[in-house]
Every structure is written in structure tokens, then in C-alpha cells.
Amino acid sequence: MKSLENYTEAVTAIRDAILRSQHRALSAVNREQLSLYYGIGGFVSQNSREGFWGTGAIEQISKMLQGELPGLRGFSAENMRKMRRFYEEWVLVINWSPLATNLMENENLLSQAEISQVEESKDVTIRPPMDVTKINHT
Numbered sequence: 001m002k003s004l005e006n007y008t009e010a011v012t013a014i015r016d017a018i019l020r021s022q023h024r025a026l027s028a029v030n031r032e033q034l035s036l037y038y039g040i041g042g043f044v045s046q047n048s049r050e051g052f053w054g055t056g057a058i059e060q061i062s063k064m065l066q067g068e069l070p071g072l073r074g075f076s077a078e079n080m081r082k083m084r085r086f087y088e089e090w091v092l093v094i095n096w097s098p099l100a101t102n103l104m105e106n107e108n109l110l111s112q113a114e115i116s117q118v119e120e121s122k123d124v125t126i127r128p129p130m131d132v133t134k135i136n137h138t
Contacts, residue, residue, distance in 0.1 A: 038094070041087025044080055 047053045059077040066072055 037083045038087055038090065040080065041083035041085070042091070044084040045087050048084065 044058065048057060058080050062075055062077040062080055065075050
């Protein structure tokens with residue numbers, strides 16, 4: 001019976017470690033995704049609202065992205081407009097928040113080496129992160 005108790009404790013400890021790790025991984029993915037959307041939203045906002053992009057630019061850019069990265073999802077013209085609204089709604093809050101300094105400092109632009117690596121792989125699929133609520137916390 002003592003060994004069964006030890007196994008139960010071991011399973012509990014391992015399960016808890018797995019769940020904590022999954023939570024940290026999902027948090028990191030969400031943080032990166034929000035940072036990317038915020039950065040794209042800022043870029044689109046500056047060029048479409050303050051820059052020289054005309055009507056239809058966002059649609060054209062979305063189509064061109066699909067051509068550059070086949071299988072890319074989540075970057076339709078409508079979603080890019082939503083990213084722009086996200087940026088425009090949050091830019092004032094983030095600029096005043098000391099906790100958001102890291103978000104502002106971490107640009108999500110790929111280096112030329114990273115772009116080359118992605119182009120070579122030709123196997124790019126961007127998917128939304130896994131739903132945290134579906135993790136079983138028993």
C-alpha cells in the first residue's frame with residue numbers, strides 16, 4: 001500500500017508540473033501573438049491613417065501575404081483592420097503602462113536570416129493558440 005501512495009504522489013507531482021508548464025507555454029504564445037497583432041496594427045494604422053496607403057491597400061496586402069505564405073490564416077483584410085483597431089484602442093494605455101514596456105521594446109519583425117529560413121522551409125502555417133479552458137485540471 002505504501003508504494004501505491006508513493007505512486008499517487010508521484011503522479012500528482014508530475015501532473016501538476018505538466019499543467020504548470022502547459023500554462024506557461026500558452027501564456028508565452030498568447031503574449032507573442034498579442035505583441036505581433038499590436039505591432040501589425042500599429043504598422044497598418046500609421047500607413048493607412050497617417051501614411052500614403054489608399055483605399056484597397058489592406059485588401060491587396062492581405063492577398064499578397066497569402067501568396068508569399070501559402071496556408072497563412074488569420075491575416076485577412078478584415079483581421080488586419082481588427083489589428084489596427086486593437087492598436088488604436090490600446091496605444092494610449094500601453095504607452096502609459098510601465099508593465100507594457102517589454103511589449104513596446106520587443107519588435108516582432110523577422111530578421112533577414114529568419115525570413116530566409118522560413119522561405120526555405122515552405123511549410124508555414126500560423127494557427128491560433130490552443131484554448132486554455134480545454135486543459136483538464138483534475
